[in-house]
Amino acid sequence: MLTPKLVTDVVERALAEDCPWGDATVAASIPTDLDFQANLVAREPGLFAGGAVFGETFHQIDPDIHVTNLVPDGTAFSAGDVLASLSGPAAGILTGERVALNFIQRLSGIATLTSLFVAHIGSVDSQARIADTRKTTPGLRALEKHAVSAGGGINHRFSLSDAIMLKDNHLAALGATADSELTEAIQRVKATVGHTTSIIVEVDRLEQIEPVVAAGVTGILLDNFSVEDLRTGVQVINGRCTTEASGGVQLDTVADIATTGVDVISVGAITHGASSLDLGLDAS
Template identity: 60%
Template structure:
């Protein structure tokens, strides 16, 4: 998912934003012959993500900078742990510092939060997958979604082009016989395209179930209605729960028997972890 091309282009854009005419402070304060070694250190616990992006930020600023002792993505860390060591020309390290940290702080924040949701589901012995949504930073979706997988979560559709999701506004425009409309949609889409239909009340399920789409998304259902819906669908399609999911509610939602729980909060309002670069 996260290719070198994605990483290179995103880092290039970030460096252009941060230092379009170079780093005036480093150029005037630091000798061009000065070298340094620094550690990327954790100031709180978490799950690491973004090692390739961190490395690319330093490489683009100055290829002479080396990154070593790099923590593997998807691994947990504790406060004080060294996540990477950086050695080379001091000007380049100081210029790349903020961009490198911005990426790994956000990516590790997403991975960490995702791992907490996954742990809550595992705690109650449920089988539900934790999935992301399209509520990502524009232009950085591949990084956000990669970070979810580093935290043990699953990716929902990447964008509007790779799966059909018929939401409430689509149904409102369709009107009429929903079952017939969905059956016609299946015919036109072909057998290889996933079709997920969103509903917001139990009374809509029979019409959707009759068309046998790939999955059904139960939006903002109560716990009792989720249980009733799972029983009514009875394995006929994948059942997804969404809407207002929190760390305090995800375990109970998972215990209803749904297959997927999509959580917009994994990416739309995640807190960046506190990581820092300390000179040695």
């Protein structure tokens, strides 16, 4: 997913935004022949993500900047740990500093929050996995989903092109407002696509489960169900398709949700609600 071209393109856009016609401060104050050394230092504990875009930022600014000892994505760190070292032209390092930090602070925040959700469900007897959603920053989805993977989560569909997911408004638009109409409506959709296309259907009531399963779907998304209803829903489905819990999942509720037997717990908050970590670049 995180291809070299994608990394190159996203860094190009970020640098074009931040220094469209150069860095006025650096041009006025930093000699072109001045070298500089700095360390990337963690101000708080967390889990690292974004090494590829961090390195690419400085490479695009000036290929003579060397990034060394960069920790791998997924590395846990403590406050005060050195996560990378830089050396080379001071002008380039100072120009690229903010963009590079913006990337890794954001992505490390996502990886760290994801790892907390993963740890919470790891504390109970469950086979559930934490998944992201499409609630990502426009233009940064691939980076943010990569950060989820670095944090121990799994990726849901990357885009609308990847799978069919029929939600309440899709079903309403199809006229399937009654539970008795669900099976036929879903089967009409199935008839229009190939056999390899996944079909996931969102339900918000226990009564919808049986007619949806009867249509032969790949998975059911149990949206905003109580823990008790999730447990009942999983029993009704009984392994006939993948089960996914979604809707308002929080750190203090995710372990209980995991004990219901669902296969996947999708959490929009791990991307749209993650706080950037405090990482800084210190002269060495």
